[in-house]
Amino acid sequence: MNLNSLLKDIDFEPTAEDMEYLEKETKEIVDTLKKNTKGEVFVGGSFAKDTLMKQKKYDVDIFVRFGSEKEITRDFEKLIGKLKGYKKDKVKGSREYYSIYKNGMARFEIVPVVKVKKPQEAENVTDLSYFHVNYVKRKLKSPKEVRLAKAFFHACGVYGAESYINGFSGYGLECLVIYYGTFEKLIKALEKIKDQEIIDPEKQYKNKAEVLIELNESKLGSPLILVDPTFKERNVLAALNIETFRKLQSSVRKFLANPSKRYFEKREIDxxxxxxxxxxxxxxxxxxxxxxxxxxxxxxxxxxxxxxxxxxxxxxxxxxxxxxxxxxxxxxxxxxxxxxxxEVVKQGPPLKMAKNVKAFKKEHKNTFEKGGKIYCKEKxxxxxxxxxxxxxxxxxxxxxxxxxxxxxx
The missing domain is CATH 3.30.70.590 (Poly(A) polymerase predicted RNA binding domain)
Known part of the structure; x- marks a missing residue:
């Protein structure tokens, strides 16, 4: 199928019924939170940015901006107690938060953050969420292009910054689509990358060399460095590793060679x-x-x-x-x-450890010496x-x- 025709025909927007349910439940939760806290309540994540893709189970992020860490410690648990009729799971993270739900269709993540005026004041990455939402809402021209990217990357098994995935975060994909313009331009650009690439969407640095000097060395290990448009000291794709990136490139090549909707559909291991x-x-x-x-x-x-x-x-x-x-x-x-x-070769102790060498010889047959150590061959x-x-x-x-x-x- 022609690539342009395929991308024009498909979308992964949630159904009207799904959105109606999510909007109703979100409003109910936000209203309850606002009535019971002096903190600022805002909806974040994909739901707030209109980049939510159709799923069997949805996550909606709701943030409460407190004045300080002290306020979070004092007031957050009490605030969660005001949300009646929900099952609640406390989740450990850089800050503890709550995942609440009524059924299997959606979970609402209630996250406490500290209200900061500038990203530079943030002491926790979740404090930056407010700035991320506003940036994407201001800059993104076509939410559909992000939904295409999320569906494709998810199907490839490279969507998510979690440690067991080491892939692309939702915010990372939103920034990349904003930078490249479309899903098609994004994947074609990523497919060509051979060495480490640096992307600075808002041109916060003079050149790429300055990025490598200024960013913390621990944030420079990813094959693709994406300078956070809202906070120049952060690499949005710091979690991405080379294995995940090569896996994506392989999927992109196959897709471009033979465009098909199946590349957007997550398949179980066959x-x-x-x-x-x-x-x-x-x-x-x-x-x-x-x-x-x-x-x-x-x-x-x-x-x-x-x-x-x-x-x-x-x-x-x-x-x-x-x-x-x-x-x-x-x-x-x-x-x-x-x-x-x-057969396999097993390494034993150094030859100078006579007692251990003797025990090794007693346990194993076919031993030999090499480089000051004893070895054995075993079937x-x-x-x-x-x-x-x-x-x-x-x-x-x-x-x-x-x-x-x-x-x-």
Whole structure:
């Protein structure tokens, strides 16, 4: 299908019924908050900027601007208590906030922030939300272009600044669409990037060299540096890593070569396809559970453990294919296609540690010395499933320390 025709025909705007419900519930919450606080209440996020895309479950951000941290500590919990008829979850973040809901259709995030006159005065990133909303509402010409970007990036698995995704935040995509003008121009520009690119939409720096000097070094690791239009000392895409960026570029190339609506639709991992490509090899599916807080914390813990486990498997197997899927609750799935190595080399202690060397030789056959250390060659002899079960039996303490409460192979 022709790219222009496709982009003209599709949109991911929420239905009129969905918007009516969200507007009604949001107004009810905002009115209650305003009646019970001297703080300024404002709606933020995608809902406020008209960049909300159609979803099964929506998130609406509502901020309460207090005069100080002291006021937040003193008044925020009492204020939440005034919201009747909602289920409430306290969420840990840079500041604790509440996620409230009546049903599975929408969650309303009630976030306390400190009212600052200038972004430079902000001591917490959430304090900048007020400025982000106003910037996007003032600058964005076509919300549809942002919805296209969000849907595409979400389908690619690169939408979200959470640690288990390391991708593009919603505000980041809004700024990029404002800068490039359209979704099409955005993805074509990103596809061409080879080395680290710096984008300074409001030209707050004289040149790119100045950006690299002035920004904190910890914010310069992303392949794409986007200077926050509202606060020059912040890289909006600091969470983005090179693996996620290359994953996006690959999807963009495929899409541009054969434009189709399916690239905007999130697909579950195709287990049957993985099993098919594992012919002559081994397919492994591992379910992980954690007791940590749903969302970024749980997802990050599960992803970190997944990478650790894959690292253990790589000592005895070649990883042909690896996928990780997180359900936004407390469960993660690891999908692997493995090819067993005939034998592996294990490193032992330095030769000067005679007692340890003797113990190593007693435990292992086929030892040899190299570079001042002792090694051995061993046949693998186990399937991936057997290896994981044996590893789990020996490393229950490690699994517990990494906040994994259950593991099923």
């Amino acid at each position: 287990v049957s396809k993985l099993k098919k490509i594992s012919k002559g090899q081994e397919f492994l599916e591992i379910e992980l559970k954690t007791d940590r807080q749903e969302g970024d914390i749980a997802g990050t813990k599960l992803k970190k453990f997944s990478r650790f486990l894959v690292g253990e498997l790589e000592k005895s197997f070649n990883i042909v294919k690896e996928d990780f899927e997180y359900d936004d609750n407390k469960t993660g799935q690891v999908f692997l296609v493995l090819k067993s190595r005939v 693998v002899g186990l399937t991936g499933k057997e290896f994981v079960k044996a590893w789990l039996g020996k490393n229950k303490a490690v699994v517990k320390q990494m906040s994994v409460t259950n593991m099923k192979v």
